[in-house]
Amino acid sequence: MSKLILFGTTALEYYAHVLSRPANAIALGATDDPSTLAALAPLASGTAHIGACFPHLTAPYHVTVFSERERRQKVARCHVAPRSLRAAPFFPIAHGIYAPSPELALLESSRGRAIPEVAYEGALLCGTFALSENGGAARPAPLATIKHLEQATRMYADVPGRKTLRAALPWILPATAxxxxxxxxxxxxxxTCWGGCGLPQPRINYRIDISARGKNLAQRRYYMADLCWPDRRIAVEYDSDEFHLSSHQHYLDTMKRTTLEEMGYRVITVTRQQLSAPSEFEKVAVVVAKALRRPLRIRTQDFHARQRALWRTLRLSFAVSEPDERTFSSSPEIAHSPQGTKPVF
Incomplete structure (x- = not known):
């Protein structure tokens, strides 16, 4: 059976479900021997082996090859590796199956994609969770860091998608759970030109140590705020249906909010329903912006269409009944510009 190297989007699918970064990498392309490189071409038996080992991966699989000749194979979508990948490390993840590093996988998949989509995929790699059959599992450490991603754009400068990943780096928020x-x-x-609200970036899963004012309420030494702007003492907490169904968890969440508010924090809760519908999210965004003393300024043409596109990119559902022409300008708390104003970055 030939060796297969997962490429880009297929490799990202694999990494979405693993708890730790693989080890013991080797440089599979560090040779000029045609027979060795030909052994990396996909065969039907090899792609069937991928499906057997990783049934959650979406076919047709994307794989890396090292010559145009191997690209002609029809059993998978083949991508010819640029020269810099000859020395790149590839990690064994199953018998005969290899994956690029997480940061190289994101770099490979960035070609032709929108910056918000790359930023979202980057946040998943730099997050502290993995997908599982039961919803999610905690990772002991992120698979990649912003530093790793930036280094990849310099090490593999001939990989298409480099410019997109570099443009997305400032928007990738690490440590999401x-x-x-x-x-x-x-x-x-x-x-707003990408459908977002343009608010200042928060600290993600920010540790807040319990002060003397909160010690009488808290049952622990610190709390982790989902999103936090420490200088404004604003915390945003996301209530997931998956993890907040039990009465005990509801009690713990209530104590957390009460303690933080006693310590002088403004705690704003966002529910799954509010995040799923742009019209409901508008109300949340207004509250957060007002608390931050940063009024929303929507100066982008076709903002509503861009917002819906962003919701699809972020894999958020939205109500079918969402009116096509709704805009943020319906709220008196949001400054807006007349039709025809150019997008402002």
Whole structure:
């Protein structure tokens, strides 16, 4: 059976479900021997092996090859590796199957994608969770860091997608603890030209030590705020249906909010329903912006269409009944510009 190297989007799908970064990498392309490189071409038996080992991956699989000749194979979507990948490390993840590093996988998949989508995928790699059959599992450490991603854009400068990833780097927020938490942060902070609200970036899962004022209420030494602007003492908490169903968890959440408010924090809660519908999210965004003393300024043409596109990118559902022409300008708390104003970044 030939060796197969997962490429880009397929590799990202694999990494979405793993708890830790793989080890013991080797440089599979560090040779000029045609027979060795030909052994990296996909065969039907090899792609069937991928499906057997990783049934959650979406076919047709994207794989890396090292010559145009191997690209002709029809059993997978083949991508010819640029020269810099000859020395790149590839990690064994199953017998005969290899994956690029998480940061290289994101770099490979960035070609032709919108910056918000790359920023979202980057947040998932830099997050502290993995997907599982039961919803999610905590990772002991993120698979990648912003530093890793930036280094990849310099090490593999000939990989298409480099410019897109570099443009997305300032918007990738690390340490998110769930896909929806990452989506919430991006929906609040991405520029309005991409459908976001353009608010200042928060600290994600920020540790707040319990002060003397909160010690009589708190049952622990610190709390982690989902999104936090420490200088404004604003915390945004996302209530996920998946993790907040039990009465005990509801009690713990209530104590957390009460303690933080006693310590002088303004705590704003966002529910799954509010995040799923742009019209409901508008109300949340107004509250957060007002608390931050940063009124929303929507100066982008077709903002509503861009917002809906962002919701699809962030894999957020929205109500079918959402009116097509609704805009943020319906709220008196939001400054807006007349039709025809150019987008402002």
């Amino acid at each position: 769930s896909p929806r938490e990452a989506a919430l942060a991006l929906a609040l902070t991405l520029p």
